[in-house]
Amino acid sequence: LAKITQPISMDSYEGQEVNITCSHNNIATNDYITWYQQFPSQGPRFIIQGYKTKVTNEVASLFIPADRKSSTLSLPRVSLSDTAVYYCLVGDHTGGFKTIFGAGTRLFVKA
């Protein structure tokens, strides 16, 4: 399984763009990169997933360089409600894939 490293915590202000970088040096060829968001006492919520280059959806963008050894989750114009823990996960989505969570990044958005 790929070893995941991401910052333990980050602070930001409302309206700013937040970028959270995740390091996964030993990512395998079949591995995808997935980000989840979790609020206290709730289950994780899927944010975005990608394999390479850039992926964008209605809530975030995911930037993956050519070597795929890292990825960056970009949250545009965060609000107070974006205060949560963000988990970067790397895993093979073929048979037998299981999701192992790292420590996550605790994002705190201030007014």
Add this chain to the structure above:
Amino acid sequence: GAVVSQHPSWVICKSGTSVKIECRSLDFQATTMFWYRQFPKQSLMLMATSNEGSKATYEQGVEKDKFLINHASLTLSTLTVTSAHPEDSSFYICSARSTGKGNNEQFFGPGTRLTVL
């Protein structure tokens, strides 16, 4: 999107009793479901992988006789915490993988807060 439910959302029980937690995929079939445990201020810890119609695969250090998992149908998996003790108090979360979707995305339930007195 796909919805996963858990029941109950919270439960308080006496030490020594058993508690069953249900995990249901409401609008899709899930051949694989996962059970996690999360202690305060910590990340989710995978306990076991539940496959429909077969025995669950437990992670190292998780007692299979204490945490009984049954995945009897494509939409339901249950976790039974047997002879619960205060140290079993935790937030239990299940997830289900939708095999019908392209990227095998996992959908998480809302969690069950177990408090053992």
